[in-house]
Amino acid sequence: MEANQIKKLYQAMSENGFSTLELELGKKNRVRLTLEQTSATEMIPGDVLAQLAEVEDSETPANTQVEIRSDKVGTFTFSDRKLKAGDRIKKGETLGLVKGISFQDRIKCSLDGIIHKVEVEDGAVVDYGRLLFLVNID
Amino acid sequence: MFSKILIANRGEIAVRIIRTCKRMGIATVAVYSEADQNALHVKMADEAYCIGPARPDLSYLNIPNILSVAHATNCEAIHPGYGFLSENPSFAEIVDKCGFVFIGPDHRAIERMGQKSVARDLMIRSGVPVMPGSQGSVESVDEALVIARKIGFPVLVKATSGGGGKGMRLVEKEEDFIGLFKMAQGEAEASFGDKRVYVEKYMRNPRHVEVQIIADQHGKVVALGERECSIQRRHQKLIEESPSPAVTPDLRRRMAETAVKAAKAINYHNAGTIEFLLDSDGNFFFMEMNTRLQVEHPVTEMVCNFDLVELQLKVAAGEPLPIEGELVEPDGWAIECRVNAEDPAMNFIPCPGKIEKYLVPGGPWVRVDSAAYQGYLISSNYDSMVAKLIVWGRTREEAMDRMIAALREYDIKGIETTIPFHLYVLQHGEFRSGTFSTSFVDRNFAGFIKEQQELQTRAAKAEKAVTGR
Numbered sequence: 001m002e003a004n005q006i007k008k009l010y011q012a013m014s015e016n017g018f019s020t021l022e023l024e025l026g027k028k029n030r031v032r033l034t035l036e037q038t039s040a041t042e043m044i045p046g047d048v049l050a051q052l053a054e055v056e057d058s059e060t061p062a063n064t065q066v067e068i069r070s071d072k073v074g075t076f077t078f079s080d081r082k083l084k085a086g087d088r089i090k091k092g093e094t095l096g097l098v099k100g101i102s103f104q105d106r107i108k109c110s111l112d113g114i115i116h117k118v119e120v121e122d123g124a125v126v127d128y129g130r131l132l133f134l135v136n137i138d
Numbered sequence: 139m140f141s142k143i144l145i146a147n148r149g150e151i152a153v154r155i156i157r158t159c160k161r162m163g164i165a166t167v168a169v170y171s172e173a174d175q176n177a178l179h180v181k182m183a184d185e186a187y188c189i190g191p192a193r194p195d196l197s198y199l200n201i202p203n204i205l206s207v208a209h210a211t212n213c214e215a216i217h218p219g220y221g222f223l224s225e226n227p228s229f230a231e232i233v234d235k236c237g238f239v240f241i242g243p244d245h246r247a248i249e250r251m252g253q254k255s256v257a258r259d260l261m262i263r264s265g266v267p268v269m270p271g272s273q274g275s276v277e278s279v280d281e282a283l284v285i286a287r288k289i290g291f292p293v294l295v296k297a298t299s300g301g302g303g304k305g306m307r308l309v310e311k312e313e314d315f316i317g318l319f320k321m322a323q324g325e326a327e328a329s330f331g332d333k334r335v336y337v338e339k340y341m342r343n344p345r346h347v348e349v350q351i352i353a354d355q356h357g358k359v360v361a362l363g364e365r366e367c368s369i370q371r372r373h374q375k376l377i378e379e380s381p382s383p384a385v386t387p388d389l390r391r392r393m394a395e396t397a398v399k400a401a402k403a404i405n406y407h408n409a410g411t412i413e414f415l416l417d418s419d420g421n422f423f424f425m426e427m428n429t430r431l432q433v434e435h436p437v438t439e440m441v442c443n444f445d446l447v448e449l450q451l452k453v454a455a456g457e458p459l460p461i462e463g464e465l466v467e468p469d470g471w472a473i474e475c476r477v478n479a480e481d482p483a484m485n486f487i488p489c490p491g492k493i494e495k496y497l498v499p500g501g502p503w504v505r506v507d508s509a510a511y512q513g514y515l516i517s518s519n520y521d522s523m524v525a526k527l528i529v530w531g532r533t534r535e536e537a538m539d540r541m542i543a544a545l546r547e548y549d550i551k552g553i554e555t556t557i558p559f560h561l562y563v564l565q566h567g568e569f570r571s572g573t574f575s576t577s578f579v580d581r582n583f584a585g586f587i588k589e590q591q592e593l594q595t596r597a598a599k600a601e602k603a604v605t606g607r
Contacts, residue, residue: 073189073203075210100206101236125210127187128203129172 065116068109068133074100076107076126083133087115095133098126113137139455140164140215143241144208145183147219148198150509150526151431152179155217158447167211169204171197173517178509185211192519198222201229205236215239215454217447221521224430225252241454243408243429250404251427255298255336261424264403266396269415269423271338279319282337286315289339295319297326298334303373305329308340343575344415346370347382347422349397350438352446352461353407354453360461361394362442363468365411365434369563371486371579376556377563378434379473380441382416383534383572387467389420394465400427409435409450433476433526436507440472440530471537472530475545475560477508479522482559483590490518494552499544503530516553524555534572538564562586 070076079094081087089095091112098105116134120126142165145152152168156179159166168183173192180186187207190197197203199222208216216238218224230245242248251257255275261268270289275298276282286293291312297305305326307318319335327333346367353359366382367375385393397412411432414422435446444466453459480486496512508525510516516524529544531537542564545557563569566582 073187073206073210100202101209102202102205125187125207127207128190128197129188 064137066109066111066113066135066137067131068095068107068135070098070105070107070126070130070132071128072098072100072103072105073127074098074103074105074125076120076122076124076132078122079106082122083115083118085115085117089113089115089135096120107132109133109135111135111137139457140239140451142167142211142213143215143217143451144169144204144211144213144238145179145217145219146198146204147217147222147224148174148177148179148509148520150507150523151219151221151433153182153509154507155219155447156182158445158451162448162451164451167207167213169198169207171519173519176514178511178514187211192517194222194519201232205232205238208238209236213238215241215451217241217450218430220430220433225428227252239454241408241450243406243410247404247406248429251429253298254296254300254426255334257427258336258338258424260403261400264399266400266403266424267422269338269341269425272336275334275336277334279316282319282335283312283315285337287312289337292340292342294338294340295322295335296338297322297330297332298336299330299332300326305335341415341417341423343577344417345382345384345575346375346413346425347385347393347416348411348413348428348432349393350409350411350432350435350446351397351401351406352409352444352449352453352459353401354459355407355456356458357402358459359398359401359406360459360464360466361397362438362444362446362466364390364393365432365437367413367434368574368576369569369578370576375434375476376579377473377475377560378437379471379534379537380437381468381471384416386420389422390467391465393422396422396424398464400424408453409446433523434474436505436526436528437472437474440503440505440528441468441470442466443469470530470532471534472528473537473541474526474528475541475564476523476556477525477527477548477550477560478556479516479524479553480556481554482556483554483587486556488518488522489554490516490522491553492516493524493550495549496551497547497549498525499527499547501544503540504544505529524550524553538570558590559586562589 076096076098078096089109092108094106094108096107113135116136118133120132144167145155156166166183168179168186169189170177170180170186171190171192189203190200216233223229225248227245227249230240230248233240258268259274272285292310295307305322307322309315309318322335323333326335347364348367349364350362351359363380364382364385365378365380367378369377400412409431411428413425415425416422439446479489481489493510493514498506505528506525510524527544529537529540531540545561548557568574
């Protein structure tokens with residue numbers, strides 16, 4: 001394999017967020033290219049994608065804000081109460097439902113906190129990764 | 139007619155389907171993966187929903203998410219495009235059970251044609267010529283050897299559930315048979331979870347000629363001429379044309395009659411393609427049936443003057459086919475080149491990446507089916523096709539020359555593409571003569587490499603002459 005071929009492969013890898021690439025060249029040769037990079041995007045599996053983010057705020061000391069996203073596709077409805085900013089929520093409380101054709105997914109928060117912002121309307125069609133709530137964690 | 143449909147696909151075919159829907163006043167819902175947020179089909183559709191991460195099994199093959207979008211957005215029908223879920227009988231069945239119309243054939247037809255040996259048996263019973271070989275699958279190697287001896291070597295051992303050359307072995311000599319038969323069985327089991335194989339006569343240097351059919355739900359089947367698809371590399375088609383230079387009007391009529399018979403045998407409706415192997419004496423044999431719209435369908439559209447997606451939508455909605463007779467004769471000649479993000483000089487290695495510059499060819503009778511644009515990132519998660527370049531001419535000669543001009547005009551920077559290889563083929567004496575077979579690419583690849591090297595040397599010399607260094 002020539003140097004410019006390897007260069008091209010690395011370029012393709014970095015442009016597509018791949019960190020390793022294994023090539024089989026004939027039966028005997030196996031080449032493994034490793035590209036160290038930090039920018040690879042990764043989705044967190046699980047029912048609720050709660051990405052912890054440190055939010056800098058000038059007035060209050062640093063608090064922790066959680067994004068609650070849907071990892072299912074369907075129609076969103078609030079569950080028991082229509083949540084609004086400032087509402088206190090408890091760990092494990094069902095905030096809403098995403099109803100698909102063959103399932104119903106409960107949207108929960110894994111910690112106690114206060115709703116910072118509601119990003120979804122009742123009855124809206126939500127898709128994969130759609131932001132539903134911003135929650136300030138206690 | 140439907141008022142709103144979902145397109146369960148991406149790339150150029152999703153764009154292609156949306157275009158026809160827009161013209162017909164049908165609202166469109168696109169689905170996309172996280173890798174396709176900036177894709178053209180997402181921008182063009184009336185609505186678009188993300189259905190999962192880049193990995194196809196989590197997005198474009200995610201049946202619950204796709205159906206949930208269709209349900210939530212009140213779609214009436216689903217067009218599967220090609221690839222992904224288009225030939226998945228379970229998907230077609232679930233779509234139907236959920237109350238949507240599957241824009242394609244009945245799931246039972248997909249199921250039967252997907253099992254190669256079942257399809258073969260069905261064709262034999264319907265009087266469609268098939269390559270001599272076993273009746274259905276063969277279990278024991280001894281039984282298979284008897285069949286192989288009877289039909290004569292070389293033979294092919296093929297996986298019943300196979301496709302794309304996997305679980306397939308060419309056996310040239312009798313003494314290699316037992317070993318290769320077992321290898322094919324092992325590969326079939328590993329690839330498809332089904333170790334059943336069958337034996338078929340191997341034809342040297344055949345042509346790959348396929349017949350496009352369209353059928354309504356009232357029993358009418360029409361053949362829209364044939365396509366020549368012999369220019370392929372490892373079973374991947376590179377250049378297609380319609381009509382085929384090898385097909386005479388009489389042969390066309392016979393192939394069309396056979397294709398219509400095959401479609402009627404399974405109560406087929408919607409668009410489908412019957413692939414045949416054609417020998418140099420004009421004998422043709424059923425190879426397989428593709429129960430979906432094909433990548434190369436535009437060449438048929440160009441010579442038959444029908445929008446195949448429009449016909450698909452109409453027959454799926456229960457309308458009768460608006461075509462007289464059982465065969466549409468071609469008008470003129472159409473050629474398609476698949477422009478892929480691959481470096482032909484490096485044995486067609488995929489070259490995903492960002493398109494830095496993108497200028498498409500134009501002018502009369504030039505068509506570009508693509509989802510690419512300047513700044514678009516070709517992802518390595520999906521196939522490497524950038525565009526399909528299609529031209530029409532009154533004669534084959536005219537179409538070939540128009541294609542050469544269009545390929546030269548196509549300006550794509552940032553990625554390597556197969557354009558240089560297409561230019562080589564379009565100017566090759568054997569291709570221009572029309573007498574070529576499926577072995578064309580293998581036999582002429584070395585010639586292409588040599589020509590590329592000569593071009594590079596000449597360019598280097600010219601530069602030296604100019605700069606004086």
